[in-house]
Amino acid sequence: MTKRIVIIGGGATAVSALAHVAGAPGIERLTLVAPDRVGFGTAFGTTDPTLLCNTSVDVTSLLAEGQSDFLEYLAAHGHPVHRDDFVPRYLVGQYCRTRYGQYRDRALARGTKVTHIRERAVAIHHLDDDTYRVELADGATVTGTDVLFCAGPEEPRLPTEVSAHRGDPRLHESPYPASRLPQDARVLVLGTKLSAIDAALVLSREGLRHTVLTSPSSTLPAVRTRLRRSAEPALGPGDWAALDPDSTSFDHSLTRMLVRAVRRSHPSARAPRTGAGGPAVTPRLNEEARLAEEGRIPWQDIVAEVIDALNEQIPRWRPEVAARVLTRHHALMSRYISAIPLRNAKLLVAHAAAGRLRVAPAYPEELRRTDAGWRVRWADGSGESFDHVVVAAGYRARRLICAAGCLRIGHDGDGPHPELLADLRVRLPDRADPERIWVLGSAAGTRHPIVNYLRAAAQHAAVVGEQIARPRTDEVAPYVERTTL
Structure with missing residues (x-):
């Protein structure tokens, strides 16, 4: 059976998905449904060179494995960068747009028709022949055998006060x-x-x-000089397996494990702090910028590994335990996982010293x-x-919402969500078998805790690409969970 793939979304996650399915055999048609140009999402659609990625080139790639594909792109276009560098976000947008054209041409060369429909998807209907009809905002529809939901955050969250x-x-x-x-x-x-x-x-x-x-x-984010993958893992599967999320000593065990991992390469390192708020926030920023400039931020070299491990481990915990742990450690995770580049910290310090800025x-x-x-x-x-x-309170991600006879596409709080399985397929409450609908990127936040991260989206795309590449039969082979998520 030939496959007709519908990709909902047009940002970096959608391009990564296209990268992993464009060369698969048996695909008759690839249709991208997104109202704007493909490659430019909320995060990378800016053109302002002031705005940097907060992730280094090494982990900012449409392909999760091997040397950073983004690094190769930058080198090929004459940008003298290192894998540790934080580059302007507009360069990632250009990279995604360029790669989109290349992946599209690769698919066309294999006989796959590629179409971009500039409209918003609003619902997915399961048809009697086990295909899907994607409903568009203008009333039109597009059908497919497989749907990849890659819609990213796009609607700003408005605080109650405004x-x-x-x-x-x-x-x-x-x-x-x-x-x-x-x-x-x-x-x-x-x-x-x-x-x-x-x-x-x-x-x-x-x-x-x-x-x-x-x-x-x-509080402000912490400060770092790089975010990269480590050649030698600081934590092994046994370290995580030894943790018991139900134990009353879980917090102590987790902290001890992380500090031990940091001290393997930095013997004098101390545990990270949640960060000072109130009047101390600006002096704390100044201190962290100084430590970063002196190379005294040992925690930064385990962050990429910890992100991967959390995305792999937490879905295995009981939902109520995972929710409790994530809520309790949200402030710490937010500060260090979403740390800012040293250059940005120094600019903020300078603006604060000049009286132009305060927290x-x-x-x-x-x-x-x-x-x-x-x-x-x-x-x-x-x-x-x-x-x-x-x-600047963040964005609301579009989600799949269970409705009568279909999946509506909306935002958090609008209704129940389908179950998201380990292979990133969704399963509806009234059906035993999962759908051939996959959720990737930031929309997969119902299963993976850290998804606003291009490396995570690329890992999702690799998992989905493996499944799309398999011959479709009436009985889908069971999925073996990978350890890269």
Whole structure:
């Protein structure tokens, strides 16, 4: 039976999926469904050279194994980079776009028709002949034997304080148009994580705007000089197998295991800290930037390995245990897994020293719209006025939602989700067998804890590509779980 593959999404995950299925035998047609140009998603669609990836070239690749394919691309295009470097995000967008054209041509050379439909998918219907009909927003449909759901985060999360003001000209729902704000504006940025760092860098560089970052945690990401795969693993399967998530000593055992792994190459290393909030956040950033510049951040060399291990291990735990552990350690994981490059940290320190930027010690008690802009009441009772508010509180990923007779495509909280299996296929509550629908990238967050990471998406694509390449029979061979996820 010939296969007709439908890929929903057009960002880096979709391109990685195409890379892993384009050469598979027996594919009659590949259809990508995405409203925008393929290759440019939310993360890599920017053109601003100020904005860097927070992952090094080594792990920023459409292919998970071997030398970084992104490094090879950059070298071929005359960019003198090292695998440890953090490069502008627009280069990743260009890389994805270029590779998309090459993978498309490879498929065409094998006799596979490749089509890009510039529309949004809204539902997937299971037909009686075990194929699928993907419903589009304009009412049209496209059918396929296999569906790869690669839709990434695209809708900004609006905090409750500003949700009633959607569309207001002084509320900017995404951090990336920040450069268009007046150069003398006073700006409040809702967020202190990666998107907020981007907004702060763009807003502060002209030197006239005054920017304040605020979030419930009042903490900034940690600082690193690289994020790369290690030649020699610091942790083995036995280390993780020895952990008992149900044990009352789990936290101590996990911390001891991680510190022991760091100390194998850095004997004097201390355990990472969750990070200071409140008034200490800027001095802490200054200290971490100094330590990074001196090469004194030993924890960074196990982060890539820990991400892979967490994505492999946590799905094996009981759901309630996994949820409890992830909630308890969310702050620590967020700081170190999503650390920022040293260059960004130094820029933030410079902007703060010049009075252009500060991190509020607490989240506003009240935020209200006024005739002139916005008025904040802080926890200490003081007030402050701002001309604009920029939302940098993250994005909502599109998800598959169980509905009557189909899977709707929406956002978190809109309804029950299908079960996501180890092979990344979905299974509906009323069906014993899994569907030939796979979920990749950030949409796979219901199973894997760390998915906003191109290496994870590439690993997903490799797992799915292996299955797509198999001859389709009435009885699908059981999937053997790989250890690379």
